Amino acid sequence: MSQQSPLRLADDEQLLTGWGRTAPSLAKVVQVRTVEEVQKCIEESGPRGILARGLGRSYGDAAQSGGASVIDLEQMSSISLDANTGTVTVGAGVSLHELLLATVPAGFFVPVTPGTRMVTIGGAIAADVHGKNHHVEGSFGSHMQEIKLVDGLGALRELKPDDPQSQEQFWATVGGMGLTGVMTEATFKMIPISSSLISVDTERCTDLDAVMARMIESDSQYRYSVAWIDSVSASGRGVITSGDHATADQLPADKRATALAYSPKPLAKAPGFIPSGLLNKFTVRAFNEAWFRKAPKREQGALQPISEFFHPLDFVQDWNRVYGPAGFVQYQFVVPDKAGEVIGAALRKLQSVGAPSFLTVLKRFGAANPAPLSFPQAGWTLAADVPAGIPGLAAALDELDELVANSGGRLYLAKDSRQSPEMFARTYPLLTKWQRTRDQMDPKGIFKSDLARRLSL
Amino acid sequence: MNDALGDPQSVLVLGGTSEIALATVRALPRSRLRRVVLAGRPSPARDAAIAALTGAGIQGVSAIDFEAKNTTEHAVLINQVFDAGDIDIVLLAFGVLGSQDEGEANPDLAVEVATTNYTGAVSVGLRVAARLKSQGHGSLVVFSSVAGDRARRSNFIYGSTKAGLDAFAQGLGDALHGSGANVLVVRPGMVRTKMTTGMPEAPMTTDPEVVAKIVVAGLRKGKNTVYAPGPLRFVMTALKTLPRPVFRRLPQ
Numbered sequence A: 001m002s003q004q005s006p007l008r009l010a011d012d013e014q015l016l017t018g019w020g021r022t023a024p025s026l027a028k029v030v031q032v033r034t035v036e037e038v039q040k041c042i043e044e045s046g047p048r049g050i051l052a053r054g055l056g057r058s059y060g061d062a063a064q065s066g067g068a069s070v071i072d073l074e075q076m077s078s079i080s081l082d083a084n085t086g087t088v089t090v091g092a093g094v095s096l097h098e099l100l101l102a103t104v105p106a107g108f109f110v111p112v113t114p115g116t117r118m119v120t121i122g123g124a125i126a127a128d129v130h131g132k133n134h135h136v137e138g139s140f141g142s143h144m145q146e147i148k149l150v151d152g153l154g155a156l157r158e159l160k161p162d163d164p165q166s167q168e169q170f171w172a173t174v175g176g177m178g179l180t181g182v183m184t185e186a187t188f189k190m191i192p193i194s195s196s197l198i199s200v201d202t203e204r205c206t207d208l209d210a211v212m213a214r215m216i217e218s219d220s221q222y223r224y225s226v227a228w229i230d231s232v233s234a235s236g237r238g239v240i241t242s243g244d245h246a247t248a249d250q251l252p253a254d255k256r257a258t259a260l261a262y263s264p265k266p267l268a269k270a271p272g273f274i275p276s277g278l279l280n281k282f283t284v285r286a287f288n289e290a291w292f293r294k295a296p297k298r299e300q301g302a303l304q305p306i307s308e309f310f311h312p313l314d315f316v317q318d319w320n321r322v323y324g325p326a327g328f329v330q331y332q333f334v335v336p337d338k339a340g341e342v343i344g345a346a347l348r349k350l351q352s353v354g355a356p357s358f359l360t361v362l363k364r365f366g367a368a369n370p371a372p373l374s375f376p377q378a379g380w381t382l383a384a385d386v387p388a389g390i391p392g393l394a395a396a397l398d399e400l401d402e403l404v405a406n407s408g409g410r411l412y413l414a415k416d417s418r419q420s421p422e423m424f425a426r427t428y429p430l431l432t433k434w435q436r437t438r439d440q441m442d443p444k445g446i447f448k449s450d451l452a453r454r455l456s457l
Numbered sequence B: 001m002n003d004a005l006g007d008p009q010s011v012l013v014l015g016g017t018s019e020i021a022l023a024t025v026r027a028l029p030r031s032r033l034r035r036v037v038l039a040g041r042p043s044p045a046r047d048a049a050i051a052a053l054t055g056a057g058i059q060g061v062s063a064i065d066f067e068a069k070n071t072t073e074h075a076v077l078i079n080q081v082f083d084a085g086d087i088d089i090v091l092l093a094f095g096v097l098g099s100q101d102e103g104e105a106n107p108d109l110a111v112e113v114a115t116t117n118y119t120g121a122v123s124v125g126l127r128v129a130a131r132l133k134s135q136g137h138g139s140l141v142v143f144s145s146v147a148g149d150r151a152r153r154s155n156f157i158y159g160s161t162k163a164g165l166d167a168f169a170q171g172l173g174d175a176l177h178g179s180g181a182n183v184l185v186v187r188p189g190m191v192r193t194k195m196t197t198g199m200p201e202a203p204m205t206t207d208p209e210v211v212a213k214i215v216v217a218g219l220r221k222g223k224n225t226v227y228a229p230g231p232l233r234f235v236m237t238a239l240k241t242l243p244r245p246v247f248r249r250l251p252q
Helices: A035-043 A096-106 A121-126 A167-173 A208-221 A253-258 A281-294 A306-310 A319-323 A341-352 A393-406 A421-427 A431-441 A450-454 B019-027 B044-055 B071-083 B100-105 B107-135 B153-176 B208-221 B232-241 B244-249
Strands: A013-016 A025-031 A050-053 A069-072 A079-082 A087-091 A144-150 A156-159 A182-189 A197-205 A224-229 A238-245 A298-305 A328-335 A360-365 A379-387 B010-014 B035-040 B061-065 B089-092 B138-143 B181-188 B225-228
Touching (some): A035 A069, A197 A208, A208 A360, A341 A379, A341 A393, B010 B107, B019 B089, B035 B044, B071 B107, B089 B107, B100 B153, B225 B232
Parallel strands (some): A025 A069, B089 B138
Antiparallel strands (some): A328 A379
């Protein structure tokens, strides 16, 4: 019998990267439809283990695992909404996009949404994603009532935050980056809404201090609040947008009958060929200037569709490709309120290496939840995109890490693609507690990702 | 695994006392580097290499016994290194120059050069490639030579082993295309090392540090082939097109 070459690519093997398109690795991609199929994957897992992957929106290496079987749960797509209580039970492979299409017309909105709706429920729990309402309503995981998960021994577990038997496993799974098991289903309460529009207040501020002062003054008055910062201007000027769901009676009379209509525009596509270096100091400066100018100096009660207010990242499909072949990193950190000066220092540091960023976002977080690896904690968070090919970037970001860690802050695993294991362990003091729970849920070490290997999780 | 900015965590050097390979390790970004395995014969030179890298501030430098000619031992060795953790970069850097005259007089010596430079590299190269492919990422850097671009009267024994190695490495790179693993073929000209001490310097002779820089830049850009120094590419392209009678008459 002839032997198969170990160098040959199999049909089900694929190169996977995160949204930043850096550091690809090869994995076998397996579609699953049922809990039994997930259990079979776990039973048959090879030496490189397995990992669940959603829509690949984490920026770094969280949803890839070289040599492993990567499980795609897209077909675990059930949605069942109880319209009386607003409680929904959804398959882990359902995206927020699909969920909103199903629930907004019935008068319900997701409790938390990140800047893209192209994330799965499983991914949103694994990264414990946050949105513009974190300062009042916390992160995604905090809203979960039950998570169903297949653990490393193939057992289906039901995890609940208020059940003494499973709460530790529940919180290890929230923010656990898919390393405690394969989630198959989640149950949570939706927000009742009477229209699909958001009532938005906008305010332009001429420098960073003004942006931060205004956010401290005003964000408690709003359910949703975030600021965009002009990262190339020396002043750190910005635009604060805040709002809440508009009630049907806030709509013009002729729109009230269709207040819950929801039809997000189909996504535009990025052009096929994009040269490297398209985004540079000049193009980003021009973009930021235009973005600042387009915002009204001050405006109240403007009505915006859900997608425009919440999902600016979804207007162009594959927008991550505009950074060219080298890809990009997103640097997102949080520091406590008392270390607000780190925000300005970080912006200046990024400017000093000539790292142009256009969607630079500043927000204040509310209190942390009990999940050991959850990112948000009370304080300021800043997120900036940076092309990966910039000379001196690695050293500059290492210096920023030091500043963030010294201030009691940390980085967001869903965005991270380059921090050191020491930085991570130092800034997530509950890591060993999490590892104990993970080892108990996955005693054989089956769940592995490139991120887990890189950071020695 | 390499991080998003291309910084590696682990390196395996096959031919652990190669000056060019050690210069390459020193030239790599080291903020994430925590495991360097020097595979080579136990020797004072290997101990000195560990001490020098450690002294240069590189963490986790260790050695493992490796003999290129003993191909039957390669499987166990490569598995041992990879079982202990992923390897991001493998430098295949062993090789001997031998003496052309002695090899012509005693073909057994020529066979020894061929066994080390070519047979040993085929044995270890295939095993490394299989492990890189199964971990789903990683780079194999193969140190070839411009001597393999065209055989010369004065060193065709060595040149032919590098020609074979070079062709092998190119094919291996094509086999791994799309697998997350890749092969970088490095073709240095004459480099000032122990191997060339006492030899008259050819034009464009360079230093290990220069080759190292070119290798690191090539890895970062995901190149398949680099010459060191870079302009040698054009010189060699020209030399390869010369008719045999003309080439033969060039100063050797």
